[in-house]
Amino acid sequence: MNIGFLGLGNMGGPMARNLLKAGHALSVFDLSATAVAAAVEAGATAVASPAELAQRNVEVIISMLPASAHVKAVYLGEDGLLAHVRPGVLLIDCSTIDPISAREVAKAAAEHGNPMLDAPVSGGTGGAEAGTLTFMVGGSAGDFALAQPLLGAMGKNIVHCGDTGNGQVAKVANNMLLGISMIGVAEAMSLGVALGMDAKVLAGVINTSSGRCWSSDTYNPFPGVLENAPASRGYSGGFGSDLMLKDLGLATEAARAVRQPVLLGALAQQLYQGFSLQGHGGLDFSAIIELYRKPE
Amino acid sequence: MNIGFLGLGNMGGPMARNLLKAGHALSVFDLSATAVAAAVEAGATAVASPAELAQRNVEVIISMLPASAHVKAVYLGEDGLLAHVRPGVLLIDCSTIDPISAREVAKAAAEHGNPMLDAPVSGGTGGAEAGTLTFMVGGSAGDFALAQPLLGAMGKNIVHCGDTGNGQVAKVANNMLLGISMIGVAEAMSLGVALGMDAKVLAGVINTSSGRCWSSDTYNPFPGVLENAPASRGYSGGFGSDLMLKDLGLATEAARAVRQPVLLGALAQQLYQGFSLQGHGGLDFSAIIELYRKPE
Amino acid sequence: MNIGFLGLGNMGGPMARNLLKAGHALSVFDLSATAVAAAVEAGATAVASPAELAQRNVEVIISMLPASAHVKAVYLGEDGLLAHVRPGVLLIDCSTIDPISAREVAKAAAEHGNPMLDAPVSGGTGGAEAGTLTFMVGGSAGDFALAQPLLGAMGKNIVHCGDTGNGQVAKVANNMLLGISMIGVAEAMSLGVALGMDAKVLAGVINTSSGRCWSSDTYNPFPGVLENAPASRGYSGGFGSDLMLKDLGLATEAARAVRQPVLLGALAQQLYQGFSLQGHGGLDFSAIIELYRKPE
Amino acid sequence: MNIGFLGLGNMGGPMARNLLKAGHALSVFDLSATAVAAAVEAGATAVASPAELAQRNVEVIISMLPASAHVKAVYLGEDGLLAHVRPGVLLIDCSTIDPISAREVAKAAAEHGNPMLDAPVSGGTGGAEAGTLTFMVGGSAGDFALAQPLLGAMGKNIVHCGDTGNGQVAKVANNMLLGISMIGVAEAMSLGVALGMDAKVLAGVINTSSGRCWSSDTYNPFPGVLENAPASRGYSGGFGSDLMLKDLGLATEAARAVRQPVLLGALAQQLYQGFSLQGHGGLDFSAIIELYRKPE
Incomplete structure (x- = not known):
């Protein structure tokens, strides 16, 4: 053609x-x-x-x-x-x-x-x-x-x-959920480890339980849990935090246009906005877990 | 024995x-x-x-x-x-x-x-x-x-x-993530439908994409998407909203004790707390999607 | 002229x-x-x-x-x-x-x-x-x-x-803060009353203390605290919830354009968006306190 | 006696x-x-x-x-x-x-x-x-x-x-509102300045308008706005961030006990928890504005 x-x-x-x-x-x-x-x-x-x-x-x-x-x-x-x-x-x-x-x-x-x-x-x-x-x-x-x-x-x-338009709708809805899930996994993993649990064991429990999601079983943000995830190579490559920020912005804007509340979606957007302001927008979007860990 | x-x-x-x-x-x-x-x-x-x-x-x-x-x-x-x-x-x-x-x-x-x-x-x-x-x-x-x-x-x-103690840690970490995911799915599904998309088609996209999670593919909160989920029988049975509220309370309390931030987890807890105040604590926890839909 | x-x-x-x-x-x-x-x-x-x-x-x-x-x-x-x-x-x-x-x-x-x-x-x-x-x-x-x-x-x-442009900046910054303060007062008053305190006494303490703000001392959202506030006449008149929603939308959009996080501002926007979805956009913006009180 | x-x-x-x-x-x-x-x-x-x-x-x-x-x-x-x-x-x-x-x-x-x-x-x-x-x-x-x-x-x-008990109720309700207001002022001031406005002029507008509050007119977190505020001496002295974190914890715990939602209050608690995790718990609580400003 x-x-x-x-x-x-x-x-x-x-x-x-x-x-x-x-x-x-x-x-x-x-x-x-x-x-x-x-x-x-x-x-x-x-x-x-x-x-x-x-x-x-x-x-x-x-x-x-x-x-x-x-x-x-x-x-x-x-x-x-x-x-x-x-x-x-x-x-x-x-x-x-x-x-x-x-x-x-x-x-x-x-x-x-x-x-x-x-x-x-x-x-x-x-x-x-x-x-x-x-x-x-x-x-x-x-x-x-x-x-x-x-x-x-x-x-x-x-x-x-x-x-x-529904191609775009599917994309923003999926990616908003992805941003929320990734931060959710970051919080759950960081909390479990802070309370004394091993990260790999915790991921294992989650991945066979009701917390199971792509952000945990395929793209876990905790370093060392998945050998091939960006978390295990310093958050390089992958899907940049600033691209996630862009998609969350599209989602909240579309939500505003139809007056549809998206509370976790908006909070996820703000967290990526803060992460970008701190200079980390170029890291893979799973690096958002750094907000939840003590700086070294 | x-x-x-x-x-x-x-x-x-x-x-x-x-x-x-x-x-x-x-x-x-x-x-x-x-x-x-x-x-x-x-x-x-x-x-x-x-x-x-x-x-x-x-x-x-x-x-x-x-x-x-x-x-x-x-x-x-x-x-x-x-x-x-x-x-x-x-x-x-x-x-x-x-x-x-x-x-x-x-x-x-x-x-x-x-x-x-x-x-x-x-x-x-x-x-x-x-x-x-x-x-x-x-x-x-x-x-x-x-x-x-x-x-x-x-x-x-x-x-x-x-x-x-790590049995409890695994449980509260998993269930906190579950609460976040469920609300995330509720927001993504409601947003997609408000923007004109069919609920089943949207769930299908999410379930084969990076938004995939248990709350979407096994327990979708949108009525009619999964025949056997509580959403398709008026949110009866299942895991009560007030039980989810209890578990989110355990998670945020444990987080407070070790000074570990859990922003989405805390917001999820508050949303279930408001849902309970409105008198819906006895419904299955996927009923939280009602916060995101126009009352009939 | x-x-x-x-x-x-x-x-x-x-x-x-x-x-x-x-x-x-x-x-x-x-x-x-x-x-x-x-x-x-x-x-x-x-x-x-x-x-x-x-x-x-x-x-x-x-x-x-x-x-x-x-x-x-x-x-x-x-x-x-x-x-x-x-x-x-x-x-x-x-x-x-x-x-x-x-x-x-x-x-x-x-x-x-x-x-x-x-x-x-x-x-x-x-x-x-x-x-x-x-x-x-x-x-x-x-x-x-x-x-x-x-x-x-x-x-x-x-x-x-x-x-x-700075006239607009001042307006959106002030009104974003106003939206946050109003919800903050709604939460503080509702919490105090739920814990057994008299609303007027609580407002009196706040108004002479570090929680003092316009939303508490001039426009208190709790019914009966201020005789002339919209709260004491069924939230009629005043500044409509949907107008506050519009201003919060301008604030979060401006914030997005300069990548400036506004976490509470975004959450305030979402709460007004949900309030509007439930059909209350025409009430005075202090009516947001209804999210925090048991329905009658 | x-x-x-x-x-x-x-x-x-x-x-x-x-x-x-x-x-x-x-x-x-x-x-x-x-x-x-x-x-x-x-x-x-x-x-x-x-x-x-x-x-x-x-x-x-x-x-x-x-x-x-x-x-x-x-x-x-x-x-x-x-x-x-x-x-x-x-x-x-x-x-x-x-x-x-x-x-x-x-x-x-x-x-x-x-x-x-x-x-x-x-x-x-x-x-x-x-x-x-x-x-x-x-x-x-x-x-x-x-x-x-x-x-x-x-x-x-x-x-x-x-x-x-009402002495404690008044204290936690007031201090929860204080924590929310302080973060609200931090967001409004940072947003205004990011959009090109002078901090002192913005504070002046807010302090004579509906955003007026103690956190803005008496304790403004933006450096240089108030000569005698902790913000103008490197956030030393004053009321420590970890003390604010403690009071927000008391407020959300009391709210949990009576099932009263406090969404902004819980988010404020989490933001102070994250601030503490990053090692800043000893600074005055108005230093929370650092979450909203580009690191130098």
Whole structure:
């Protein structure tokens, strides 16, 4: 297929390469010349602007951008995609943004005759490289069916979450719960150890009991419990605290828009905000346990 | 074996029956004549006081009491067990109490020549009836080995958590995390639905993603998501909100004693406290989601 | 002076009347014909659009609008004030909006040659009627000096808070603290009464001690403590819970933008959000104490 | 009058000296020989134990002890005051303890024929030295009238809070509100400054507006706002963070006992607990603002 791809960062770069590997033809755009050069080397064709990309003979356009403001600018801007793209082209935005903005952009696309899917991912840069991302997709069943094989070239778990915006809803709801669980595990592990228990034994009890969760059995924040978790390598790599902070901000903002209380979610956001203020935003998000341990 | 058993309530009653079924001889005590009569009918011998129970020729004494004050009174009281029991008899307290009190009682027992284990359970009245409880056991490896077959007659998962008090530590740490997770799931599910997503689809995404936890995949609080969860039968049965409140109180109290912060744990406790004040303490603890939904 | 005035709602209506009483000539605009008619009856001249208002021979334009989106539309819209107003006209926005938007609009005004002040108020509809509002003003000292007599016709306490945006900063910081204090007083009073103390005696102790605050000594949320507080008339009148919710939302959003943690502020926002969900958003904000009292 | 005085620490020492200055005869007891020697030098008579103190010909006994456990031991212990004191002697406990323990001790005293008052203080070591403490007194009106002149020798504000225990209730309710307000001011000031406002100007706005409170106008935590506040001398002196932590613990414990939610109170407790864990428990309690500011 002829595909347009915008946004070749840490996530978008490897995603584009996986599409090329799967045999698709890609026209790509990014503000970073280095990122574009890497994609061209892998077989893509560079274009000079979103407008030019929209005017090429593409069947699908995929975007992977940092935040809502970029998505709005690229799609709705005066010289943006919708001003130039041919009706009928399928638009897939893989950025993580708030559901309300996602619906706003999709509505404008629909008015222009373009079907659109919101398809945020989880799985991090590792999953993007390996082509094992999870895609949470919002939009019509028909558009989802069209996109599925394409997304399958970049991920292994492609979930239809319902109508437009629901991909973003699923992502913010899941990640808010993840932030809460991670802090919950940090508190439970730190409390148990402070009361005299061995960390591995405690994790063992929790993982076979009602406290069981991904943050405990797969990504335990206590150093030494899981050999391959960021906690056992100084909280490097993984999913950065500032990215968790961004997602918690999207969740609390979406909650505010619909007047839905999220008390633990808001407190989790504040704790990551404080952690960031103290200069630790670059550490893996499981490092939040440092708030609960005596400094060395 | 000759066993003394104190406390024949909703949990202790069926536990005692399972010991009788396994062929042990039981001397039992409870303040409720009805509870004693039921145990006698099942084959136990009634005694008139903890003191009398201590003076019978028992090899092990097991207690299952509501709170720390009862445990202290029964073991340390002027006419209590330690004042009368023969040194060497193994003491097993299955009550859920704070770890610091558990260690205090075990220390007094040791000074009197009695080995003691703290062995709180999870699994609820259903697990007590079925003999499928989990026991979290604190005490020496040798005493644990002695107790294991006995506990095996009442449960199926017998975990050694380390030294004295660590059974209680494991229980309060796990249950604090459980309370946090449950509220986290309640917030995530309510937020997702308020933003327009279907509850079952959202639970499906979470359960295969990083938000996965027991409170979502086994005990989801949103009505209709899991057919067999209390949420689908009006929050009846299950683990009462006031019991969760008790356990969260034990966790925050233990945290206070060792000056260990537990921010989400404390907020969870307060939310259950407010829920109880509004008159809902008798509902299953997953009913906490009602704080997050518009009243009908 | 010749003044343009936009926004004749519950606050803007009486503010405009006080300017008329002080002898100023007013050109007014509002979407509500009723509101415009009332102002005309009081001596104002009606105009048909912000654009027309901008083109009249006014020296100052004052706006009082519900939220940031309205302010941006009125000032920055294609057919908005800045597209039509003569350079040099002083712009004063009395709306309560987030500081970042306020600075954005003021910057656009400056580029167009118009000095601008942000001047949100406190004092409620009562203060607007009586001309006793407090104005918190951000902008240059020179512009503040020009505006002071004008604002003095509508209020009695006109405070210069520093550069552009700082009027909004002062307002959101003060009101966030107000929300926290009010909930703090609600908790302290409810706790004291639950522990057996008389509410008036407790308020008396607090008001002469280190817990002293406006929410306790001037606006106590416990019924019967202060005869003239909303608590003693069923929480009617006063400052609505949903208005407090709006201000707490502005505070947490501004905090998010600069990555500044506000833990109690965020929890206060969530509590008002839950209170609104339960259907109580129309009650005075001191009614939040109902979360802490047994339902009757 | 002949007075017995137990507990000659940082608070009790100067309180006893003020009673001696007022012409009373004091028999004193403390575990610290140094503390006793200082009191003797000031004119007191030393006794060897609480029991001996109880047997001397005293009309009133005053105690000032660190925590509930000490109060219970001194009054209720096997060789404690109640075992030896003559019925009719008035007992006044000035310690800060939980209301429930205070009522328990007073009930035992009443059964022994001794009227008892709980009379915790505020005002710190400075107020103890200067004789300007505030006493919050629980007990009968008659006993209060008897104690008033005596307490007047040590303080200047003697408040009758109602029946037994209500002195403690007033103290924990006030101090919980104080802890919440202080953190609220810390958040509001830090947010305002992060958004570009001058700290002194912001404090000025707050202090004449609805955010006004003792923590802002008398004890502002932001360095440089108030010349004489601990914030302007590196948070030395004043009321220690660990003392605030103790009082917040008493408040949340009392709340737990009566199932009364205190959400902000519990969060305040946790924040001080974390602050203590990080090693800052010795700083004045206004230093909690450091959680909200970028480390230097």
